[in-house]
Structure formats: structure tokens, C-alpha cells
Amino acid sequence: MMRIAVSFALALVVTAAAAGGATAHHGWTSYHSDRTVTLAGTVREAAFEHPHATLRLESEGRIWMVILPPPTRAVPMGLNAQTLTAGTSVTIVGHPHRSVEDEVRATRLVMAGRTYQLR
Numbered sequence: 001m002m003r004i005a006v007s008f009a010l011a012l013v014v015t016a017a018a019a020g021g022a023t024a025h026h027g028w029t030s031y032h033s034d035r036t037v038t039l040a041g042t043v044r045e046a047a048f049e050h051p052h053a054t055l056r057l058e059s060e061g062r063i064w065m066v067i068l069p070p071p072t073r074a075v076p077m078g079l080n081a082q083t084l085t086a087g088t089s090v091t092i093v094g095h096p097h098r099s100v101e102d103e104v105r106a107t108r109l110v111m112a113g114r115t116y117q118l119r
Contacts, residue, residue: 031095031105039064039104043088048074048081055084055106057092065103066092069118077116084111 041059053068068074084090091110097103107119 028105030098030100032098033095035096036093036107037096037104038091038093039066040091041089043084043086043090045086046081046084053079055090055092057090059092062102064092065100066094067103067105068109074118077118078114079109079116 039057039059041057041064043055044058044063045056047054048071050072051070053071053074055064055066055068057064057066068079069077071080074080088111092104092106093108094104094106097105107117109116109118
């Protein structure tokens, strides 16, 4: 009986963890698709990790979390840890998060005169 209870509890934990990750990854409804912001600034930090690459962008005295495509899409476009580094000037166009202040899902990135259409 104890073995069944432990197995059931473990199954619940695994299922909850998987569901949480899926919600976090597929939460595009968390962003205002009807609002667009344009941010010009300096990259303070870039990470190329799954599920999405991210930037910390300093713009107008604020630090923004910018959500980029997954590395599997970003890298073939030419966006990677070597091209998008701290100190790089960029312009981001994207949709602001509905409840997290200073977070934006990027749809376009302009860097060194080149435009990257992200979505």
C-alpha cells in the first residue's frame, strides 16, 4: 500500500512539473497582442537557452526583460552569444506583458543596421 501511495505522489509531482513548464513556455496570451512598444537601448545581458533566448535591455533608465525566439530559431538568423553581447545597441519592437512590468516579447530586433524579423 505504501509503495502505491509513493508512486502516486511521484506521478503527481512529475505531472505538475511538466504542466508548469508547458504553461510557462506557451503563455503568449500573457502578452498584449494589440499593443506594441519600441525600445532602443543597450544590451546588459543575453542568454541563449531553451525554451527562449532572452535579453536584459537598458532603455530609458529601465531594465527590460526581452523574450526572443528559441535558440534553434535565433541562431540560424544570426543571433547568438557572439553577435548579441553586453554593450550592443539594439532596437526592439514587441508586445508588452499583461502583468509583468518591464517585460516584452520581441517581434523585431534591429542591430548594426540589420533588421531581424522574429515572428
